[in-house]
Amino acid sequence: MASRFLTGFALGCAVSMAAACGDGSGPTAPSSQPSFLSGTWTGTVTIERDGEPTVSAPISWTFEVVPDTNRQSFRTTIRSQHAFIPVTITGTSTLTPSNTPPVRISTQGQYPSPRGCTGSILSVGTAEATTIDADFSGIDCTTLAQSTFRGRVALTKSSS
Numbered sequence: 001m002a003s004r005f006l007t008g009f010a011l012g013c014a015v016s017m018a019a020a021c022g023d024g025s026g027p028t029a030p031s032s033q034p035s036f037l038s039g040t041w042t043g044t045v046t047i048e049r050d051g052e053p054t055v056s057a058p059i060s061w062t063f064e065v066v067p068d069t070n071r072q073s074f075r076t077t078i079r080s081q082h083a084f085i086p087v088t089i090t091g092t093s094t095l096t097p098s099n100t101p102p103v104r105i106s107t108q109g110q111y112p113s114p115r116g117c118t119g120s121i122l123s124v125g126t127a128e129a130t131t132i133d134a135d136f137s138g139i140d141c142t143t144l145a146q147s148t149f150r151g152r153v154a155l156t157k158s159s160s
Contacts, residue, residue: 037074037095043158045059045151046153047150059078061153071099072095076107078121085140090107104126104127106122120141131154135153136153
């Protein structure tokens with residue numbers, strides 16, 4: 001009787017331990033939650049330049065969380081279809097004071113200008129759960145006339 005009890009007990013412990021260990025590869029760290037900002041956002045950028053008409057065009061922003069930043073820093077890729085800056089901008093975005101919307105979002109980045117220089121942008125605004133509203137300003141080629149621009153960007157979280 002004691003032998004049957006010990007065998008059953010040992011078998012029960014083995015089954016419990018196997019279930020607790022998952023696939024048997026050892027303990028795993030809990031997966032971090034994704035940020036509400038992660039993924040692709042699409043919308044419109046409107047750019048104004050001195051002596052030029054104000055023009056709007058499609059734009060998309062893709063955010064990728066930088067590890068170990070409390071989901072507050074992101075690698076950002078901006079794809080602009082605007083006639084003045086039809087470029088891909090790479091940069092960084094930061095959320096403050098927390099990683100929960102609504103929050104302040106600031107983005108800075110650089111791009112290879114079609115005019116043969118390096119342009120830069122700065123954007124500051126508010127990120128909600130599914131929308132971003134921010135200013136959008138920058139300078140293209142410092143040696144060219146009307147290279148400074150300012151405007152707005154309005155984005156909505158894409159479903160994908």
